Amino acid sequence: MRRHPLLWKLAALQVSFCLLLTWLIWTWGLSVERSTYFLSQADQAYLGRYAQQAEEAWQQGGAAGAEALRRQLQHAEDTWAAVIGPHLQSLGTTPLNAEEASHLTFMRKLDWPMSRRLQDELPFVSIEFPQHPEHGRLVLQLPERLLPTGLTPWTHIITHGVAPTLLALLLGLVLYRQLVAPLNRLRDRADALRADDLDNPGLPLQDRRDELGELAQAFEHMAGRLRHSLEQQRLLLRTLSHELRTPLARLRIAHDSDLPPAQLRERLGHEVNDMQKLLEDTLDLAWMDTEQPQLATEPVLMLSVWEALCQDACFESGWALARLPCSLGTDCRVQVHLDSLAQALENLMRNAIRHSPAEGRVSLDGWREGDCWHLRLSDQGPGVPQAELERIFQPYQRLPNSGAGFGLGLAIARRAVELQGGRLWASNGHPGLCLHLLLPAAQECLES
C-alpha cells in the first residue's frame, strides 16, 4: 500500500482553505452586513428628540398636546406616529383603531437593526419617553429617508469578492511553495547534471517525507547511477586502453623482432589469450551490471560444483587434489544459477590459489544459517589489509603484489552471487583470506 503524504497535505490545505472561507463569509461577512442595518447615532438622537418633545407635549398639554404633536409629526415626517401609554393605549385624543393597534405587536427599539424585510414594510420604532419611560412612548413608522441602506454593492464586493480572492491567492502561494518550488529546485539540479556537474551536494528536498521527497530520492539515485556509470566508463576506458596496449605493444615488438616461428606462435597465442580473457571478463561484468539479468535457479549440490572446479584447477595449477579439501556433505544443496555460481566460485578459487604459498591449501567449508548456506573459502596466503577488504571487489582494482589478472575476478564473482540473491564478502582469517558466500538453500525434496 503506497502512502500518499502529499495528497493528505494538499487535502488538508484545501479543507482548511474552504473552512476559513466559509467562516469568513459566515461571521465576518454577516456581521458587516448586520452592522449596516442599524440607525446611525445621529439618526437615533434625532428620533430621540421627537420622543422628548412628545413627552413634554403630553405632560404639558395632556391628550390634546399629545394629539397635536402626533399630527405635527405625521405631517413633518410624512409617516404614521402615535403616542402610547404604558398599557398600549393612545395618549392622544383619537383611540387606536385595529390596524394601528396591530402596528404595536412588533416594534423595534432604536438600537435594533432596521430593514424592510418584514412584509416589505417600513419598521415601527418604539421610543420610550426619556424622562419617565414608565409613562409612555412614542411609536412611529420609520421615515423612508432614515432607513439604513443595508449592504452597498461595494461592501458586498469587499466581503464576498476581494477577501476570498486574497485568501485564494494566499492558498495559491502556499501550494506553489509546496509543489512548484521543490520542482524548480529539482530542475536546477537537472540543469546542473546537464552541465556535467555531477558532484553537486545532494538535494535537501530528499528529507521531505512525501512524494516529492521520494522523487528527489529517485532523482538522486539516478544521478548516483549516472555518476557511477560514468566513473565506471572512464575507468573501463583507461584500463582497457592500458591493458590492451600492453599485449599489443608486446605483439608489435615480437612482430618486429626476428623470432623463430615456433616462439612467435607461442607469444602470439599467449597475448591473444590474454586479450580475449580481458574482453570476455569485461563484457561479462558489463552485461551483469547493465542488464541485471534474471537468472533461472535450480537446486545444486555444492560438493559436485567444488569437485568439478577442482578438476580444472588441478590441471591449470598443477596442485594435488588433496590441497583443495572440502568439508561439505551431500546435504549442502543451494538454490542458484549453476553457471554463474560456478564462475564466481572458480574466480574465488583461482584468486586463492594464486595467492597461496608453496604447499598451501585452499579449503571450502560451510554451515547452515536459517534459509541460507554460509560457505567459507579459506586460503593460507598473506590476506588483505583490513581497510582494503571491500576494495578488492571493485572492478579493475589490483592491490600491490597481486600478480597476474585484471582485477575483474572478484568483481564478477560478487555480481554473479548478488544476481542470484546471495552475498559475497571477505574477512581476514589469520593467516590468509576468508571469502564468505551466503547462498539461499535449496528445498530439501527436490532432485537435481
Next chain:
Amino acid sequence: MPTSLLLVEDDPRLREDLQRHFLNRSFRVNACASGTQALNAVQHDRFDLVLLDIMLPGLDGLSLLDELRCQQAVPVMLMSALGAEQDRISGFTRGADDYLPKPFSLAELDARVDALLRRVAFDRGVVRQGESTQVMLDQGCQDVVHHGKAAGLTASEFRLLATLSAHPGEALSKAFLYQTVLHRAYTRLDRGLDVHVCNLRRKLADIGAQHVQIQAVRGQGYILVDTEHA
C-alpha cells in the same frame, strides 16, 4: 565422400582462412559472402553442415536460418561477435544447432564441428554401439544396477552414462556430450556437464561400482574407464 560445408562469412580474410582450413581437412567447401548467395547455394546443393555468421550484409544470418529451416534440416552452427546472452538464446530458438562466439580458435571450431557431425551421425544410428561394461544399464528403469543395488540416476545422468559406455575407452568431447546428453550447445561458462559427471561418480561409488571411472581428459572431454575389465 567428403563432408560438404557451406561457409557464410562476410569478412573476406576470415572467410579465406576458414575455407583453406576446411579444405586442408578435406571438406568440400562452398564459401559465400552474403545471405542471398548462401540461400542460392542451399537451393542448388545439399550440405552436411552450415557455418553461418550472424552479422551479414543484406539478408542477415538469423533470417537466413529461418529460410533454411523452412526447407531442410541441415545442421547449422552460428558464429558471431555478438556475445550477449540474448543473441545466443534467440539463435537456438530459431533452430541453430550450435553457437560459436567470436573470437574462437581453430581447435575449438574443429571440436565443435566434429561434435555436431558426430551427433548427427549418432542420431541417425550410424555409430555402432560399443560393448558394454560390467555395470548393468537398465534401459527400462533408466538406471544403473550393480550387485543388485540401483543408483537412482536422473535422466541426464543416465543418458551421460549410456553415452559414455557406448564408447568405452574413447574420450568424448564436451561439445559432443552437451549435444547428445544435455541437448544443448556448450558455452564457455557452462558447468552443467561437469556437475553431472561429479554427481554420477558419487552415485556409482555409493553402489560400490568404483571400478567404473569417468575420467576427465584435459582439452578433450570425458572418458569411461573400467579398471577391472580393462
